[in-house]
Amino acid sequence: MSIAALVPVFAALGDETRWSILTALGEGEASASALAERLPVTRQAIAKHLAVLQQAGLVEPVRAGRELRFRVLGAQLSDTARRLDRIGAEWDRRLAAIKEIAESL
């Protein structure tokens, strides 16, 4: 449950092209070749991005005949969101406590 495990996920989400891939996959599974037809980058570039996304646990490969489709994993996103929220809340809680103490002096 360390923050370190989250870093690759955020790094993966910190790229415009990867978001276009993710949102495209959000409408249904697709292969790298299929994605290359509707995005302005080559299939090979997309394949690299998919590898990054898979490493981050954001997508999952699914064999479908002779093509390799990818499915987006919304649950991983929601999971990350929950942890983010907790961290942010903790920061604000702690800083508010410090302010309390400072004002009581």
Next chain:
Amino acid sequence: MSIAALVPVFAALGDETRWSILTALGEGEASASALAERLPVTRQAIAKHLAVLQQAGLVEPVRAGRELRFRVLGAQLSDTARRLDRIGAEWDRRLAAIKEIAESL
């Protein structure tokens, strides 16, 4: 409220050093110089990271005498988390619907 606006935030969160800065700030405001004393990088490197974090709306500068302290903004994190969660849920919802249809054939 587009996804594009989120990308810089994730890019900012996709770096180990910036997370050590953020967690350090989570314990209380601090200046770049102060942070440099407890992290294994130079003050100038930290200053650059703080600029990135400020651009992403994750920290805020606060003048305190002759030093420039930075305060972490947990609310921005929680906000981002809420949006992430909604996106993930939407993906799963849509893919589940597609599966429904496929199975009903």
Next chain:
DNA sequence: CTTTAATGCAACTCTATGGTTGCAATATCC
């Protein structure tokens, strides 16, 4: 007003990575 501690700015290095082209390998479908 002078000392001094803090920040700001600039130039530079090095590596990671997003992107490309080209070709090999695979496996499906007829």
Next chain:
DNA sequence: GGATATTGCAACCATAGAGTTGCATTAAAG
């Protein structure tokens, strides 16, 4: 089984960015 579509791998280029050192600037504090 052979033609063809799809994926996999490798080399390569260019740029962004994480980090450094060095110096200028600013403004408290005495």
